[in-house]
Amino acid sequence: MTYQYWNPGMETISRRGLEAWQLEKLRCAVRHALRTPFYAKRLKEAGIDSPERIKTLDDLRRIPFTTKHDLREGFPYGFLSIPKEQVVRLHASSGTTGAPTTIYFNKEDLMRWTGFVARSIYATGCNRTDVFQNMITYGLFTGGLGFHAGGEEIGMLVIPSGAGNTTRQFRLMQDFGTTVVHATPSFLLHVEAKMREEGVTRENLKLRKAFAGAEPYSEDTRKRIEELLAIDVYNSYGLSEMNGPGVAFECQCKNGLHLWEDGYIGEIINPETLEPVREGGPGELVLTCLCREATPILRYRTRDLSGFYNGPCACGRTHRRLYRIKGRTDDMLIINGVNLFPSQIEEVIMSMKEVGNNYLIVVEKEGALDRLTVQTEVGPAVFTDDSRVLNALKERIRKTLQASITINPKVELHERGSLPIFEGKAKRVHDKRPKDV
Numbered sequence: 071m072t073y074q075y076w077n078p079g080m081e082t083i084s085r086r087g088l089e090a091w092q093l094e095k096l097r098c099a100v101r102h103a104l105r106t107p108f109y110a111k112r113l114k115e116a117g118i119d120s121p122e123r124i125k126t127l128d129d130l131r132r133i134p135f136t137t138k139h140d141l142r143e144g145f146p147y148g149f150l151s152i153p154k155e156q157v158v159r160l161h162a163s164s165g166t167t168g169a170p171t172t173i174y175f176n177k178e179d180l181m182r183w184t185g186f187v188a189r190s191i192y193a194t195g196c197n198r199t200d201v202f203q204n205m206i207t208y209g210l211f212t213g214g215l216g217f218h219a220g221g222e223e224i225g226m227l228v229i230p231s232g233a234g235n236t237t238r239q240f241r242l243m244q245d246f247g248t249t250v251v252h253a254t255p256s257f258l259l260h261v262e263a264k265m266r267e268e269g270v271t272r273e274n275l276k277l278r279k280a281f282a283g284a285e286p287y288s289e290d291t292r293k294r295i296e297e298l299l300a301i302d303v304y305n306s307y308g309l310s311e312m313n314g315p316g317v318a319f320e321c322q323c324k325n326g327l328h329l330w331e332d333g334y335i336g337e338i339i340n341p342e343t344l345e346p347v348r349e350g351g352p353g354e355l356v357l358t359c360l361c362r363e364a365t366p367i368l369r370y371r372t373r374d375l376s377g378f379y380n381g382p383c384a385c386g387r388t389h390r391r392l393y394r395i396k397g398r399t400d401d402m403l404i405i406n407g408v409n410l411f412p413s414q415i416e417e418v419i420m421s422m423k424e425v426g427n428n429y430l431i432v433v434e435k436e437g438a439l440d441r442l443t444v445q446t447e448v449g450p451a452v453f454t455d456d457s458r459v460l461n462a463l464k465e466r467i468r469k470t471l472q473a474s475i476t477i478n479p480k481v482e483l484h485e486r487g488s489l490p491i492f493e494g495k496a497k498r499v500h501d502k503r504p505k506d507v
């Protein structure tokens with residue numbers, strides 16, 4: 071396979087060249103950070119009162135971590151490093167885990183961000199002949215405008231369809247010959263189920279690729295979407311604190327996500343000890359933004375669990391690859407003392423063909439104990455009202471889950487289309503346990 075690069079020099083730069091670049095950009099980031107109320111105090115306390123204190127990349131570790139809590143404390147302007155007249159846009163995080171946080175951009179920041187998104191899209195083999203339907207929320211969420219600008223930068227025809235309105239989505243695909251879409255993996259699964267229901271077949275579409283991200287999903291979910299729609303699915307990772315999409319992306323090798331290290335420095339730490347994890351992971355991803363002036367953020371604890379692959383990628387890019395994000399440190403459920411990530415459940419049920427595209431995890435208290443219920447929809451291949459067949463399926467799901475997660479769940483089968491649909495990030499876990507327990 072021949073691989074295409076958007077910015078060949080930078081994407082295949084030597085490690086030494088990349089580190090020299092990072093050092094220079096890190097000093098710039100510190101210079102900007104020192105102009106913000108938050109970091110002026112935080113960095114000086116750590117003995118970093120000027121960018122010259124950063125002599126080597128190892129000095130990064132002298133900078134204290136920044137947390138979501140810090141960003142909230144600094145709301146609204148504690149992290150702004152330039153005069154407000156120079157700010158041209160703001161975005162805010164989805165606030166799924168609390169109050170939103172705000173990121174500001176100047177014109178150059180937006181250009182740099184767009185460059186990273188364009189590079190990401192191009193790495194999947196797209197070009198100006200593609201028709202790109204951006205099926206994700208526009209507005210304060212970064213996925214809409216971020217991908218939109220990146221797509222236009224490449225010269226693709228961009229359809230700003232936004233999220234939701236499923237039937238209209240595949241009408242647009244048919245009318246304009248959409249070749250690439252961007253959506254959350256859960257919305258892609260929903261679109262596919264709806265298409266089947268309305269008799270739209272693969273042959274009616276020109277679709278070749280999808281970018282799926284904004285929420286964790288397993289390799290089995292990727293395979294399921296790829297098989298159902300006969301397309302290639304690429305994992306897209308980003309977060310508003312680091313601009314949004316275009317932080318890390320899969321290339322055509324689909325073997326880990328290249329972290330664009332000329333824009334972001336990645337570290338993996340143990341979330342308990344805060345020490346670096348040897349061998350690159352697994353652990354919590356910490357990111358430093360090197361490509362934004364208006365809102366510098368240094369050593370941000372993402373809470374996302376990942377790690378770095380060893381060795382080079384066959385595509386020739388030298389930027390290190392992250393593992394698929396397994397979940398967030400704050401996603402982890404403790405069920406009767408056993409640690410469980412929702413992604414472990416997803417992995418099992420998405421690999422079972424008889425199970426439909428949607429599921430929900432419910433945790434409740436039953437007396438002193440925790441009770442885990444996994445609700446799934448039946449797959450299209452299950453054409454039966456025979457309760458014996460359904461009970462057997464339920465039992466098979468239960469056993470397969472138990473073997474994998476070591477917890478004995480209750481399994482409920484639901485009709486197709488009856489579990490809640492999510493247009494944005496899916497909320498798969500309902501933890502109904504009292505919070506103070």
Ligand code: AMP
Nearest residue numbers: 164283284285286306307308309310395
């Ligand atoms: P937001 O700031 O609202 O864009 O949310 C960013 C968060 O979404 C990240 O910190 C991750 O927890 C999650 N996320 C984004 N992309 C992915 C992905 N490809 N895989 C797993 N989680 C993701």
Ligand code: ZN
Nearest residue numbers: 321323383385
């Ligand atoms: Zn690669």
